[in-house]
Amino acid sequence: MSSQEDESAGGGSEPAEPSSSPSTEIGTTSGDIITVTIGATVPTGFEHTAAEEIKEKIGVDARISKDRGRVFFPITTDKLFQVHLLRSVDNLFVVVEEYHHYQFKESKEETLMELQQLASTLPWTNALEVWKQNGTLKKKKGHRRGGNTAKSKPNCEGVGGSMASTEQQELPQENSAPEGWAGDTQAMETSTQDSDETGHGSKLIKFRVTCNRAGDKHSFSSNEAARDFGGAVQEFFQWKADMTKFDIEVLLNIHNEEVVIGIALTEESLHRRNISHFGPTTLRSTLCYGMLRLCKPQASDIILDPMCGTGAIPLEGAIEFNHSFYVAGDNNDMAVNRTVNNICHIQKRRADKGSMSGLPIDTVQWDLCSLPIRTSSVDIIITDMPFGKRMGSRKKNWDLYPSCLREMARVCRPGSGKAVLLTQDKKCFSKAISRMGGLWRKQHTVWVNVGGLHAGVYLLKRTGAVFGQTPEDVYESRGAVHMQGEEKDDKELS
Structure with a gap:
């Protein structure tokens, strides 16, 4: 084995020179x-x-x-x-x-x-x-x-x-x-x-x-x-x-x-640190913090997590970036209950320490593709999308991703709104985002490891296009009519 100077070991039994510290x-x-x-x-x-x-x-x-x-x-x-x-x-x-x-x-x-x-x-x-x-x-x-x-x-x-x-x-x-x-x-x-x-x-x-x-x-x-x-x-x-x-x-x-x-x-x-009620895909609070810093929350921002799971992202945001307001929602009632329980756990812990227990966060159960939120009213959307492994399926993602990206674009403020989305289903996401050129622009990607899976955290910027006046909306409406026609034909044949 060849010897190197300073920070490497020679042919004798002495170890490498340590770095000075x-x-x-x-x-x-x-x-x-x-x-x-x-x-x-x-x-x-x-x-x-x-x-x-x-x-x-x-x-x-x-x-x-x-x-x-x-x-x-x-x-x-x-x-x-x-x-x-x-x-x-x-x-x-x-x-x-x-x-x-x-x-x-x-x-x-x-x-x-x-x-x-x-x-x-x-x-x-x-x-x-x-x-x-x-x-x-x-x-x-x-x-x-x-x-x-x-x-x-x-x-x-x-x-x-x-x-x-x-x-x-x-x-x-x-x-x-x-x-x-x-x-x-x-x-x-x-x-x-x-x-x-x-x-x-x-x-x-x-x-x-x-x-x-x-x-x-x-x-x-x-x-x-x-x-x-x-x-x-x-x-x-x-x-x-x-x-x-x-x-x-x-x-x-x-x-x-x-x-x-x-x-x-x-x-x-x-x-x-934040989670007492875990779900099947609970994110690390440290990863949530990294995602939040990526979108740089500002005072009075409305921040939405439409697939909140156990509420790890909005909880971290409400604690660390507490000048913004967070809305956490999910279509699964068990997920919503876990989020509520985790919020209550943090509030009780804060109250026991004598600090203000209130958190700027609200929780709702909803349909992801039909959010009960006004158009262009949200500043930041940040969520962990289903990978199609522990939650959902790869096949369902091909329909889910375009639908939820379009609904996110509807509620997000044109020109200034942002989205930070985590997913391991990179092929499906890339295809979906390519169909959203008039509504979303991909700005940055951070490659992370989540449970041994190579995933991406995507930072998207909402374009200035008014929702309802882009080719994506026309494409969707035609696609929806086509799908409805197919379903009707299937029913008639059955």
Whole structure:
């Protein structure tokens, strides 16, 4: 294996030179203000949105990783609480060390031996101090069943709070806890009271290592890397390995030649913040936030979600962009009930905290293709359209998409109105939008990963054409008459 200078390993047993970072340069004692690098996982495709929010709210520049769905930014510990207020990030971790060009050994045995040796040479001090300070920011909670494996780079976007398969268009990726270690591989919150204590009365730290690996040129698996690196961490710190009731989760993220070691700061993904009643296709709140920022809501805007599902999009908007008014609707009564329950849950939570509980949102059950809304009265339409997999069908989408795009054009303000639409049925959507040239103009597309599916978030601009005076309307009316004629003929034949 050829050697490279600076950030790569040579032919010996020394690992690659780490990238310089504040965590390796600044010493600390408990209570000191230090600067560290924070890593954040975000919905794939919305990395730039996350970087914009970080710059806007924290005032620092974020670096977007080569590995999709991850950003890094510096922060001082006196501002640590601010990172938990970000709306675009799923999970947070403090970086122990980064290697941009780690030169892995040819054989699996040599590579795993090097990972074992690496554990005792890392600058753990600042990261552990940040983990300790982060613990004081969080409300103490008891054990919770279930868990979240996406504390580091998730290999997919969650739908309905669950994890799906690896991204189809991405590099092969694995996510695993140490092989052969007892316990469930799902991460779980733990209360500090349940941790073991030593004979001297000091708290015995429980930990686990989670490895996320992407790339097809590694001689080892995620299980093997997590097992051997975790064993070395245990030996170095004399911590106790515990797969379910751990205090610290050490992250070993490997993407081709990029290696990042970190310590998780979130016990549960931040994307679950708004939803208490999940449906079959509930969107991540972080993805909803990215979609909302894409359309730049303004004060007094009327924002419509005609296929609201569990209300994830309007709820996120009503909380974060609360100077606009949101109308959420669906044709499914169960979906409308879930939305109402989620709104009530947020209102109760806000009331319990002593803040204003009201939300600028209303909920209606309706027919998507015949909305009870005045023509040209809506500023923004933002919705998750049926993919034809968990909801609806691909066949039905060929009729549904043109009909709903036309009805959306009717209620949207000509010239200034916008639509942000999410769908994985790209072929059907492209065909439908091509028939809407007089009503909609496609301005931008963000490619995202939703539950392991490659989907698009489409930003559309409403043209200045008056609804009812475009070729699309004439085409539709003729098509409708033709369809009615066919149905009549079918009835006569039956």
